[in-house]
Amino acid sequence: MNFKYFIFLFISWISFGQNNEFPTAKVDSIVKRIQLPVIPSYQINVLKLGAKGDSITNNKVVFDKAMALCKKNNGGTIIVPRGIYKINGPIHFVSNVNLKIEKGAKIKFSDKPEDYLPMVLTSWEGTMLYNYSPLIYAYECSNIAITGEGTIDGEGGKTWRSFKAKEGKGKDLSREMNHNNVPLSERKLGDGYFLRPQMIQFFKCKNILVENVRIENSPFWCLHLLKSESITVRGISYKSLNYNNDGIDPEYAKDVLIENVTFDNGDDNVAIKAGRDHEGRANFATPSENIVIRNCNFKGLHGVVIGSEMSAGVQNVFVENCKTVGYLKRGIYLKTNADRGGFIKNVFVRNIELNEVEDCLYITANYHGEGNGYQSEISNIYFSNITCNKATESGIVIQGFPDKKIRNISLRNIEIKEAKNAISNENAENVLMTDVFIGKRASVPTSAK
Structure with missing residues (x-):
């Protein structure tokens, strides 16, 4: 062995041995620079807009209106009080909004795939493509939050669960597109390809808080942190036991704090990915x-x-x-x-x-x-x-x-x-x-x- 190379290896090994303590100062610096979202004072209660927490009425239009009002007021808090709120389609965030699901409240999404069209830009198992919208979707937003002690139910155990046995065609095509560098504009899957949507996806977002809510019955991954940064996830709990129900998936994510979470998932609790x-x-x-x-x-x-x-x-x-x-x-x-x-x-x-x-x-x-x-x-x-x-x-x-x-x-x-x-x-x-x-x-x- 070359003597200089041996010395280099020896010094490297000594350095490795001496620096294997848990770097608390590094952790502290990461946590310190993560910013919680700043939400304006405007508030809107979905009941005042005509929502019905009867588990039957479709409240999609009401939740869309609440989000539009927040956008008009440069942000605010959407309050979801006690009740079961059926929503036939996705919630699409705008910046500076807190979706506050109060104790005793449940948002229950439909499980009809056509409700999650038109397609949106998203990712599926590490490949960018157009697919069904995630049930809660935020794209290029900042200062956003999901809080409260209520529940989000993805209704993933019936129709979406049946997609698992039929996803091979879409999965294989997505990977071929990845390997062959197919332009993103041509990667349109969705209807007929059986790729299930994520429950919650924050895509190219910043200053995110998910706190204390309960996540149940997701169609696919539960909480997908995609190309996002400055993220706090704390105090949430799970009961989501369908196929591929990862709890939290940071992907191309930066500066993330996950703490005090109680997992109960059909797949990985935290799965860190990067394409x-x-x-x-x-x-x-x-x-x-x-x-x-x-x-x-x-x-x-x-x-x-x-x-x-x-x-x-x-x-x-x-x-x-x-x-x-x-x-x-x-x-x-x-x-x-x-x-x-x-x-x-x-x-x-x-x-x-x-x-x-x-x-x-x-x-x-x-x-x-x-x-x-x-x-x-x-x-x-x-x-x-x-x-x-x-x-x-x-x-x-x-x-x-x-x-x-x-x-x-x-x-x-x-x-x-x-x-x-x-x-x-x-x-x-x-x-x-x-x-x-x-x-x-x-x-x-x-x-x-």
């Missing part, structure tokens, strides 16, 4: 970054996931003080493959309590064994102070490629009390383990008899 394949790599200047997740209760498929659509890169992710309150397949899951490219780096996870999972900590560069030619870079991943009662499969999995190794993984103060397989570590370098216990802790050696 798919060729299109994602072309957006390398806008990775998902500076994301803080703390004090959350996990229940669903996986706790915190990065990927698999992460081709523009994901960096500076901080997860702390979270625990499981029910089933999880995997606790922390980093997944990419050789179709993606991009990078995952500077991920810090600490103070996590997991009960029973299939796999506790899982990092793979070969998700589904797919693709070739675009291996991702995974580096600088720090896990500390993590407990798990039982892993029915693996405690810790790290899977790189022989010619593209995962680098700089720190595991400190990890205790997995029971695991079928303790550690699977392949094609990784600079894996530093300190106080890692899987299975029963060894005591002092027994004496000879």
Whole structure:
């Protein structure tokens, strides 16, 4: 080995070992610069506009009128009092608006796909295209909020659920368009392609607050933070168990705080993404970054996931003080493959309590064994102070490629009390383990008899 190269590696390893503490100051700086929305004093109660919370009447026109009045007054608060408000179609935000759903109130969307036409510009599993409107949709807005202690019901368990078995044609076409750089204006799917809309999507928005509401029964992803920044999500809860019901999906998102959330989802709780394949790599200047997740209760498929659509890169992710309150397949899951490219780096996870999972900590560069030619870079991943009662499969999995190794993984103060397989570590370098216990802790050696 070249002596200078050896010295460089040695110094890098020492630096890595010395800087694996959770960077609290960095987290504080991110949180400090996230701005809450500023909402003007104007208020309008939907009942005064003729809304009926009887679970039958279609209130679409009333909610559209309320949004128009807010726009006329440069913003304001739309108050939704106790009752069940049926809305046959989407709510489209304008800037400077708080949709306040009060305790005992429920917004219940229709499940007729034609109600969500005409199509809008959106994204579907990492590819930009035109599709059914998300049920709540904000495009190029600033200072927007959804607050209150009420419920948003996406009615996703019937018609939308049936789309899952029929989505293959649309999914495949979207990915072909991505790989072949088809102009965005020609990516029109919608009717006949069976790609379900997101429940809530903020697209190219800034200064966002989602607080205390309950999200139920989404058609697809629940809360999609797309190309948006300065976002606070706190105190919300879920019961959304349909196909692909991710809780929160930051995608090309920047400066995000997710805290005090109680998840109960049919898929990932938080899934950090950054575009798919060729299109994602072309957006390398806008990775998902500076994301803080703390004090959350996990229940669903996986706790915190990065990927698999992460081709523009994901960096500076901080997860702390979270625990499981029910089933999880995997606790922390980093997944990419050789179709993606991009990078995952500077991920810090600490103070996590997991009960029973299939796999506790899982990092793979070969998700589904797919693709070739675009291996991702995974580096600088720090896990500390993590407990798990039982892993029915693996405690810790790290899977790189022989010619593209995962680098700089720190595991400190990890205790997995029971695991079928303790550690699977392949094609990784600079894996530093300190106080890692899987299975029963060894005591002092027994004496000879």
